[in-house]
Amino acid sequence: MRIATWNVNSVRTRLDQVIAWLEQEQPEVLCLQETKVADALFPRQPFEALGYQLAISGQKAYNGVAIASTLPLEDVQIGLDALLGPSTGGHHDLEAADLEAADLEAVALSEQKRVISARIDGVRVLNLYVPNGNSLNSEKYTYKLAWLACLKRYLAVQELQGDPLCMVGDFNIGPEARDMHDPKRLSGGIMASDAERTALGEVVGERLGDAFRLFEPGSGHWSWWDYRTGAWDTDRGWRIDHIYLCEQLQACATGCVIHKNQRGNVQPSDHAPVVVNLAWPPADGDADHDADVDWG
């Protein structure tokens, strides 16, 4: 089973590129971020014509996530509310220091369409569009950190459900110096601050592994190049689109690659797709992926 993630920066503007890529690569699952379209206007037909089912959660102009899958989509969950409860919006899970921000953002947690998940062939596929944060002194930065704290709690509940987990998306964080083109200049700034990295580390914990780093320890591999500053032409990028696997799925991973060539398209997204290949379900006799498994 191949699972892909791609921030397409408008699914309607990028539709031809996305469909052409699906036809060429034929992953079983494609998780999209920044679809930027209300659900009623999502271009379903071209996906369905290729045999993909869709689970979508969008809004006009901003954000928006979707899962396309050739395998049945089961138990679709939308938003962090799905597990934390709609009455709180995750509010009760925030640290005391975040409470002021929480009051402000509790509504936004449910209004901004950044989270969708589904069980696919026994795997819980969680598709995320992590807030950008804008800058270190921005209210949006506070929101980003609060959102990540909510996500940590969300995963704790998810874990109880026992399905092996594949968490993908645009994390808007470069976890380490090797994940950006100029770590000396960029470290400590937005997407590379200690607080963001710590918050992501809290989400990932010891039990999830960055699929790309299972195969490639080196720097120089990016998934996002800024439209501005000629970043693509000079290959000044970041690796902010990630695929995290529980231990059981890490053992099944046979490769993880960034399809950098898509950033070179005419009128491209500023992100490239990332794809993980999983030998799933396991071919040997203990393929008990329907049973409870401990990915903690």
Next chain:
DNA sequence: ATGGCAGCGTCACGCTGA
């Protein structure tokens, strides 16, 4: 230190992204 490019919405330019 700032802006740069791109998409959206509403219809000239502001907001947002990262």
